Amino acid sequence: MTNTVIPAMSPRQMAWRRFAGHKAALVCSAILGLLVLAVVLSPLTTRYGVNESVKAPPNSYLPPSKLAWLGTDDIGRDLYSRLIYGTRVSLLIGLFSAFISVFVGCVVGAVAGFRGGRFDDVIMRVTDLFLAFPFLVALLVVRNMFGSIGWLTFIVGEVSSLRFIIFLLSFFGWMGVARIVRGQVLALKEREFIEAARASGASRSYIIKRHLIPNSIGPIMVALTFSVVGAISGEATLSFFGYGPQPGAGATSLGLLVGQAKGAVQTGFWWIALFPCLVLVIISLCINFIGDALRDATDPRMDAGK
Amino acid sequence: MSESVLKIRDLRVTFNTQLGELRAVRGVDVDVTPGEILGVVGESGSGKSVSFLAAMGLLPKSATITGSVELDGVELIGAGRKAIRSVRGKSLAMVFQDPLSALNPVHRVGDQIVEMIQSHQDMNTHDAEKKAVELLEIVGIPQPDERALQYPHEFSGGMRQRVVIAMAIANNPKVLIADEPTTALDVTVQAQILEVIQRVQQTFGTAVVLITHDLGVIARVADSVNVMYAGRNVESGSVQSIFDHPSHPYTRGLLSSLPHEGIERLHPIAGFPPNMLAPPSGCGFAPRCQHAIEACSAELPSLSPFEDLLTSCIRADELRVGRRS
Amino acid sequence: MFRFALRRSAWAIPTLLLVTFLVYIALRMGTDPLASYMRSNPRATRSKIAQYKELNGLGSNYVTGYFSWLQNFVTFNWPNSIKGSREVWPELKDAIANSARLGIAATTVGVSIGLTIGIFAALRPGGKRDVAVNTAAFVGISIPPYISAILLQLLFAVYWSKWFGNTLFPTSGVYPPGQDGFDLVLMLKHMALPTFVVAIQVIAVYSRYMRSSLLDVLNSDYMRTARSKGLSEFRILMRHGVRNALIPVITIAALDIGAIVGGLIITENIFDYPGTGKYFLSAFGNGDFPLLMPLMVIIVASVLLFNLLADISYAILDPRIRLD
Numbered sequence: 001m002t003n004t005v006i007p008a009m010s011p012r013q014m015a016w017r018r019f020a021g022h023k024a025a026l027v028c029s030a031i032l033g034l035l036v037l038a039v040v041l042s043p044l045t046t047r048y049g050v051n052e053s054v055k056a057p058p059n060s061y062l063p064p065s066k067l068a069w070l071g072t073d074d075i076g077r078d079l080y081s082r083l084i085y086g087t088r089v090s091l092l093i094g095l096f097s098a099f100i101s102v103f104v105g106c107v108v109g110a111v112a113g114f115r116g117g118r119f120d121d122v123i124m125r126v127t128d129l130f131l132a133f134p135f136l137v138a139l140l141v142v143r144n145m146f147g148s149i150g151w152l153t154f155i156v157g158e159v160s161s162l163r164f165i166i167f168l169l170s171f172f173g174w175m176g177v178a179r180i181v182r183g184q185v186l187a188l189k190e191r192e193f194i195e196a197a198r199a200s201g202a203s204r205s206y207i208i209k210r211h212l213i214p215n216s217i218g219p220i221m222v223a224l225t226f227s228v229v230g231a232i233s234g235e236a237t238l239s240f241f242g243y244g245p246q247p248g249a250g251a252t253s254l255g256l257l258v259g260q261a262k263g264a265v266q267t268g269f270w271w272i273a274l275f276p277c278l279v280l281v282i283i284s285l286c287i288n289f290i291g292d293a294l295r296d297a298t299d300p301r302m303d304a305g306k
Numbered sequence: 307m308s309e310s311v312l313k314i315r316d317l318r319v320t321f322n323t324q325l326g327e328l329r330a331v332r333g334v335d336v337d338v339t340p341g342e343i344l345g346v347v348g349e350s351g352s353g354k355s356v357s358f359l360a361a362m363g364l365l366p367k368s369a370t371i372t373g374s375v376e377l378d379g380v381e382l383i384g385a386g387r388k389a390i391r392s393v394r395g396k397s398l399a400m401v402f403q404d405p406l407s408a409l410n411p412v413h414r415v416g417d418q419i420v421e422m423i424q425s426h427q428d429m430n431t432h433d434a435e436k437k438a439v440e441l442l443e444i445v446g447i448p449q450p451d452e453r454a455l456q457y458p459h460e461f462s463g464g465m466r467q468r469v470v471i472a473m474a475i476a477n478n479p480k481v482l483i484a485d486e487p488t489t490a491l492d493v494t495v496q497a498q499i500l501e502v503i504q505r506v507q508q509t510f511g512t513a514v515v516l517i518t519h520d521l522g523v524i525a526r527v528a529d530s531v532n533v534m535y536a537g538r539n540v541e542s543g544s545v546q547s548i549f550d551h552p553s554h555p556y557t558r559g560l561l562s563s564l565p566h567e568g569i570e571r572l573h574p575i576a577g578f579p580p581n582m583l584a585p586p587s588g589c590g591f592a593p594r595c596q597h598a599i600e601a602c603s604a605e606l607p608s609l610s611p612f613e614d615l616l617t618s619c620i621r622a623d624e625l626r627v628g629r630r631s
Numbered sequence: 632m633f634r635f636a637l638r639r640s641a642w643a644i645p646t647l648l649l650v651t652f653l654v655y656i657a658l659r660m661g662t663d664p665l666a667s668y669m670r671s672n673p674r675a676t677r678s679k680i681a682q683y684k685e686l687n688g689l690g691s692n693y694v695t696g697y698f699s700w701l702q703n704f705v706t707f708n709w710p711n712s713i714k715g716s717r718e719v720w721p722e723l724k725d726a727i728a729n730s731a732r733l734g735i736a737a738t739t740v741g742v743s744i745g746l747t748i749g750i751f752a753a754l755r756p757g758g759k760r761d762v763a764v765n766t767a768a769f770v771g772i773s774i775p776p777y778i779s780a781i782l783l784q785l786l787f788a789v790y791w792s793k794w795f796g797n798t799l800f801p802t803s804g805v806y807p808p809g810q811d812g813f814d815l816v817l818m819l820k821h822m823a824l825p826t827f828v829v830a831i832q833v834i835a836v837y838s839r840y841m842r843s844s845l846l847d848v849l850n851s852d853y854m855r856t857a858r859s860k861g862l863s864e865f866r867i868l869m870r871h872g873v874r875n876a877l878i879p880v881i882t883i884a885a886l887d888i889g890a891i892v893g894g895l896i897i898t899e900n901i902f903d904y905p906g907t908g909k910y911f912l913s914a915f916g917n918g919d920f921p922l923l924m925p926l927m928v929i930i931v932a933s934v935l936l937f938n939l940l941a942d943i944s945y946a947i948l949d950p951r952i953r954l955d
Contacts, residue, residue: 024766128938129646129650129934131889132888132889132934132937132938133889133930133931133934134889134890134892134893134896134930134934135889135890135893136893136896136897137892137893137896137911137927137930140915141654141657141658141661141927142657142661143661144657144658144660144661144662145656145657145658145660145661146661147661148660148661148663149660229773233775236775237775237777237897240777241900241912258777258778261778261781262781262901264785270785273781273782273785274782274785277778277781277782280775280778281770281773281774281778284773284774284775285769285770285773288769288772288773289769292769362859364855364858364859387864390861391861391862391863392861393861394858394859394860394861395859395860395861395862396861399859400859402852402855402856402859404852407851407852407853408852408853408855408856409853409856410853410856410857410871410875411853411875411949411950411951412874412875412878412948412949412950412951413870413874421860421862421870422860425860425861425862425863425866426861457950457951459950459951470856473860
């Protein structure tokens with residue numbers, strides 16, 4: 001009788017399998033997908049323009065009704081449509097700054113981890129310090145400082161512009177990514193296939209590009225997801241306290257909408273507070289779940305006995 | 307033969323895994339005579355470690371264990387938690403393969419031995435600490451009173467394994483199970499550790515179960531040998547008999563694959579270890595055996611006496627090999 | 632051990648100086664202290680303006696300016712706030728006390744609950760308890776403190792009184808207006824909601840750290856050794872499991888202090904709680920340099936202090952790194 005052979009799976013397939021096993025992550029991906037779809041197809045999915053009144057006055061602060069599904073704001077605009085447009089803006093901010101953060105973070109982290117030495121030490125202490133600071137404090141101080149630098153605002157835009165916000169959030173975002181990538185590179189550096197590559201004369205940048213980065217895809221993807229949610233949160237926090245982007249022309253962001261929730265408490269118009277907060281929380285939750293499932297999928301740990 | 311201190315009958319261990327049921331141990335009998343060193347030899351996957359982990363009750367919950375394990379007349383399989391805890395560390399102790407990870411890195415070495423002593427003996431801390439230092443001395447650690455205050459990472463590999471042994475014999479167990487104690491160590495250090503184990507056996511009369519895949523280790527210190535393959539015992543006997551006239555083709559294959567003087571090429575055993583999710587019917591070794599006949603795969607053979615050994619090969623008589631002089 | 636602590640502390644002072652220097656530059660560039668002063672005091676005389684510049688070290692050069700500010704700072708020659716020329720220290724002192732109370736309460740509650748449920752979750756990975764804890768922790772992390780604060784405020788300030796006719800948990804201030812003197816019960820009642828909001832974050836973070844760290848530890852070989860010694864399950868869990876699992880949790884904990892302080896700032900602002908957070912935001916909004924600098928110094932100092940404490944506790948807990 002012969003031995004049966006167990007089919008082997010590539011690491012990517014195994015990771016996919018593990019991810020799919022996380023029911024919560026799948027549900028969140030679906031929810032997020034729906035949301036993104038609603039946002040992407042925006043003129044179709046919204047009912048009114050972003051600055052458009054629902055009807056003639058009196059139209060302010062109407063509770064949810066057939067006319068305005070989620071109620072209206074202080075000047076009679078449909079909250080539902082504004083929520084969709086606002087989410088679009090915030091998602092764009094989140095995605096752009098996340099990608100920039102991840103790009104810069106990968107480069108810095110890989111070089112720091114691989115070369116070690118002074119460069120690595122300095123980078124680590126600096127990022128450590130920054131990351132240890134209360135986020136809001138650091139964010140505000142840096143924001144104003146950058147905003148006062150003439151040539152910077154010339155390139156990146158004024159303090160209240162979208163471009164500036166993306167720049168600011170990326171400035172904070174790359175540090176966390178760099179630490180993750182550096183940790184991964186440090187772990188991989190000792191592995192034999194890197195030694196083998198060096199022994200065959202590969203240059204440092206070749207090793208980084210062709211060996212280290214591809215083997216770090218897992219943690220990089222995880223870092224990307226958490227960067228997105230971090231950026232969206234950051235924008236919301238800034239806007240909440242009035243330091244966020246002012247897109248002008250009645251346009252809004254998710255953060256700005258959440259910021260208006262402050263006033264709603266006093267006045268009792270609960271829909272102004274509840275719905276934007278709900279959307280923000282759902283987005284954060286879903287992205288966090290997906291990121292966590294990705295982390296489990298790409299960095300398996302054996303559970304002791306089921 | 308005097309009464310066995312550790313008696314294992316028909317031990318079966320099955321693991322419930324994602325890919326199905328893994329039958330790691332499929333009916334194993336073991337007898338350990340007091341004061342002797344029993345070598346258990348087999349390759350990875352033969353079930354040698356799992357059998358004794360099962361006896362100690364250290365397998366994860368995904369394992370189903372049936373059969374009987376009697377220590378000094380007390381049944382361990384299915385016994386309550388308290389009963390097992392009173393045996394573990396006291397009458398039955400274990401030494402593991404990797405001494406670095408076996409010791410808790412944040413506690414001092416002396417404290418870890420004291421913990422072992424105080425959990426089974428009524429001794430105050432001061433006396434227990436003195437005893438710990440004595441134990442370190444017995445296993446050959448120089449300056450034991452100073453070293454007892456050190457942490458595991460301050461010891462070399464061989465020294466660490468001595469510490470682990472000292473911890474295991476702290477309560478004078480009747481049986482010491484050593485699971486590949488030398489595999490993670492340098493060859494020179496291996497000899498030292500085996501010597502320590504022998505000393506323990508001679509000084510305290512402890513029975514030792516020495517699990518290994520290394521026949522050299524067996525030849526050096528074992529009194530009797532069990533050979534395991536595919537979750538079952540395939541041969542058993544005194545170490546002299548096994549090495550002189552092995553009756554099972556697997557044992558013979560193991561012995562002849564050892565490098566020795568005069569040969570020009572190594573002779574590995576052909577084929578691959580079996581897949582324990584779907585083990586072969588009949589003799590586990592049959593698929594790789596050059597002497598296999600149809601009857602071999604028909605049903606599971608059990609150990610039966612053959613000359614001065616116990617063997618599970620049904621063709622032992624026919625394949626009788628000349629004795630080595 | 633002592634030498635280790637001393638060596639690590641030696642770094643703290645230069646770092647403190649360096650970081651405060653950078654903060655000085657950032658604030659001076661970002662908040663335009665002079666213009667803010669003029670805005671708040673449009674009828675200030677030339678000599679008053681000069682005095683303001685002098686006390687705050689706003690001379691032409693950043694470096695000399697910093698040192699002159701530093702000199703004034705350490706000799707307690709502090710300039711007054713630009714708003715109404717109020718003295719900084721008395722109000723700051725109260726603010727610090729209020730924030731410290733809140734911070735300590737939230738951290739104590741949060742850490743003890745968080746670690747405990749983290750341990751329970753790790754004991755049965757994949758089980759119902761574990762899933763519940765994980766999900767709850769996630770939700771806790773995903774809800775930023777200002778949102779939970781707002782929603783709670785909505786609930787208690789607006790609806791509770793509507794439904795039940797009284798205020799169970801007040802939503803602003805340390806005491807009701809007009810309160811004189813110390814009243815423990817009232818103070819606790821006012822602290823309840825803000826503490827809860829900050830504690831949510833702390834619980835969420837610590838339960839996850841503890842769970843993942845403990846899971847790692849439970850899989851190690853020395854756990855198997857401990858079990859083979861025949862020790863009781865409780866002892867194995869505490870002395871070998873949790874003891875080792877605490878090590879990475881402590882290191883992350885210190886870095887997280889910043890997040891807790893951040894959460895405090897936001898929560899104080901929303902609940903109108905007179906702590907350092909509320910002061911920071913209003914000072915920042917006004918560009919109140921004399922108020923901002925001491926605040927920042929306190930924040931920087933506490934971050935560095937907690938980092939130091941974490942380093943030291945890490946060395947106490949893990950003997951392997953003491954060879955530094």
